[in-house]
Amino acid sequence: MRILVSLLALALALLPGPAWAQSILRDAETEAFFREISRPLIDAAGLDPRSVQFVLVGDPSINAFVTGGQNVFIHSGLITAADNVNELQGVIAHELGHIAAGHNVRFGEGAGPASKISLLSLVGAALAVAAGAGEAGMAILGLGTAAAQGKFLAFTRDQESRTDQAGAVFLSKSGISGKGSIAFFRKLQGQEFRLAIPQDNEYARTHPLSSTRVANLLSVYEKDPAWNTPPDKALQAKFERIKGKLIGFVEEPPRVMQQYPEGTNTAAALYARAYAWHRSGHPDQAMTEAARLVALNPYDPYYLELEGQILLESGKVANSLPVLRRAVERAPFEPMIITLLGHALVTSEDPKLQAEAEPLLRKAVSLDRENPFTWYQLGVIYDRRGDKPRAALAAAERFSLEGNAMGAMMNARLARAGLPAGTPDSIRADDIMLVAGDALEQQKRKKR
Numbered sequence: 001m002r003i004l005v006s007l008l009a010l011a012l013a014l015l016p017g018p019a020w021a022q023s024i025l026r027d028a029e030t031e032a033f034f035r036e037i038s039r040p041l042i043d044a045a046g047l048d049p050r051s052v053q054f055v056l057v058g059d060p061s062i063n064a065f066v067t068g069g070q071n072v073f074i075h076s077g078l079i080t081a082a083d084n085v086n087e088l089q090g091v092i093a094h095e096l097g098h099i100a101a102g103h104n105v106r107f108g109e110g111a112g113p114a115s116k117i118s119l120l121s122l123v124g125a126a127l128a129v130a131a132g133a134g135e136a137g138m139a140i141l142g143l144g145t146a147a148a149q150g151k152f153l154a155f156t157r158d159q160e161s162r163t164d165q166a167g168a169v170f171l172s173k174s175g176i177s178g179k180g181s182i183a184f185f186r187k188l189q190g191q192e193f194r195l196a197i198p199q200d201n202e203y204a205r206t207h208p209l210s211s212t213r214v215a216n217l218l219s220v221y222e223k224d225p226a227w228n229t230p231p232d233k234a235l236q237a238k239f240e241r242i243k244g245k246l247i248g249f250v251e252e253p254p255r256v257m258q259q260y261p262e263g264t265n266t267a268a269a270l271y272a273r274a275y276a277w278h279r280s281g282h283p284d285q286a287m288t289e290a291a292r293l294v295a296l297n298p299y300d301p302y303y304l305e306l307e308g309q310i311l312l313e314s315g316k317v318a319n320s321l322p323v324l325r326r327a328v329e330r331a332p333f334e335p336m337i338i339t340l341l342g343h344a345l346v347t348s349e350d351p352k353l354q355a356e357a358e359p360l361l362r363k364a365v366s367l368d369r370e371n372p373f374t375w376y377q378l379g380v381i382y383d384r385r386g387d388k389p390r391a392a393l394a395a396a397e398r399f400s401l402e403g404n405a406m407g408a409m410m411n412a413r414l415a416r417a418g419l420p421a422g423t424p425d426s427i428r429a430d431d432i433m434l435v436a437g438d439a440l441e442q443q444k445r446k447k448r
Contacts, residue, residue, distance in 0.1 A: 023058035025076060025249070026371070028336040029302040030056055033242050034074070037085060037235055038092050044173035045100040045166075052099065058250060062187060064091050066098045076250050081187060085239040086180025086231045090171065093181065097166030164213055168220045177229045178221030185214050237267075244268025248275030267296060274306060283314035301331035305340060312344050320344050321353075328360075335368035339377065346377050354381055365397075372398040389418030393425055396432045405439035408432055 034054035042049045052070045060077040067073065072095045074088075082088050171178050189211060221227055231239075248256050248271055256276035260269035274289035290307040297303060304327035311320035324341040331337050338360050345357035361378045368374070379394030393415035399407030412432040419426040 025056040025058045025246075026336060027056070027245070028305065028331070028334045029245070030242050031336075032334070033238050034092075036238075037089055038072075038096070040174035040176070041089065041093050041096055041170045044170040045096045047096065047100060052096070060250070064095055066095050070099050072096070072099075076246055079243055080247055080250070082239075082243070083183065084180060084231045085235045086177055087184045087187075088180070088239065089174075089176055090167065090178065090181030090184050093167035093170045093174075093176075094163055096170060097163035100166060101163065160213075164217055165220070168217060168224075171221075172224045172226060175226045175229065177226045177231075178217060178224060179227065180231070182214055182217060182221065185217070189214070240266070240268045241271060245271040245275060248272035249279070251276075253277070253280045265292060267293065270296075271306070274310070278310050278313070283310060286310050287314070299330055301327045301334065301337060304330065305337050308344070309340060312340070312347070317344055317347050321348070333367060335364040335371065335374070338364040338367075339371060339374045342374070343377050346380050354384060357381060369397070370401055372401045375401070389415045390425065393419070393429055393432075396429065396436075400432050400436065405436045405443065409436035409440065412436060 059075040063075045253276040260272040270293045278286035293303040308320045308324035342357045342361040345353040375398040382391035392411045396411035416429040
């Protein structure tokens with residue numbers, strides 16, 4: 001069994017790191033943008049747009065991956081490195097190719113044969129050792145492991161090559177140029193050169209060489225009618241906003257000021273500097289940049305959201321409320337903006353404002369049940385009102401989303417004990433208890 005375990009460990013090491021081991025960045029504007037630029041590609045792939053989710057991962061590396069069904073994880077480093085929206089669409093098209101082909105589900109097709117090779121080598125090695133040929137046995141073992149790795153790597157390279165071609169089809173059907181896809185692969189190649197990654201041996205890699213991918217895709221893209229189609233101007237403008245906002249959030253403030261110096265008053269620059277000033281504890285300068293943003297378009301809900309957030313987190317709760325109310329009016333179905341207003345109302349501790357916050361937060365969780373912060377704010381309202389069972393249920397929802405199985409179990413039990421049997425809330429408490437119980441049992445098995 002040791003060989004099988006080693007192989008599985010190798011397989012996991014070759015796959016992209018799981019999103020839960022890194023920070024998840026959530027932003028209403030960014031998530032809406034992902035949905036907008038991916039919609040034609042999702043349609044071209046024959047997928048249901050409601051089932052495909054995009055998750056932004058706080059990681060500076062240039063990477064994206066698919067896991068957990070139809071979830072596309074995009075690293076922040078990919079966006080900050082991209083020059084235009086088409087580069088990002090090229091990556092998304094590739095990842096949708098993995099989903100459309102069911103590569104997550106079919107992982108066993110590659111790992112299975114590789115495991116068999118390893119197990120056979122284990123048997124051969126054992127026989128050689130039993131016959132007194134210890135060195136021969138170890139040699140057989142090493143060859144078997146190498147063969148297993150080679151089998152698995154060949155499988156993943158084939159998947160990647162097929163997915164490259166599928167992505168090209170989706171871009172073509174959407175009328176989007178493949179120049180962005182080529183530019184992205186060349187960026188990857190440049191990164192490999194900087195890291196001194198060998199470019200002469202494809203057989204020890206999970207992916208084909210970037211130069212191979214570029215050559216194969218160029219022959220397809222250059223024939224496509226969309227090859228010389230420039231990026232959509234409206235989408236490019238939105239991309240630049242998203243990129244500026246993200247750089248302001250993830251980069252060190254001095255670097256942000258270098259990239260977006262004073263006097264540059266594009267939306268991207270104002271976003272970047274507002275976040276950089278806010279993160280570095282300069283609320284007045286942050287407000288100046290946010291006010292300039294709002295002046296560009298007083299009706300933009302995302303500009304209003306930022307201005308309201310800076311006011312709220314600077315302790316100016318009363319001033320934040322009218323700004324955030326306007327943001328919600330302009331984006332009534334954006335759960336994160338609704339949650340921010342709910343948070344401001346809860347922070348005020350005014351009983352009348354608590355009453356305004358509750359329906360807002362309930363609407364937010366109906367639109368997005370996977371935001372722990374929304375559940376926390378809703379739990380505060382229930383607790384202040386003396387509704388302990390529903391406060392416990394909100395806490396159970398929050399802990400469940402945060403991966404705290406013990407906290408979810410304890411609070412779900414408290415909620416279940418105080419809720420009328422057979423009600424939707426009572427049934428939900430039962431569901432959380434079942435999921436948390438299963439997670440706790442798995443944790444026990446791992447410790448044995």
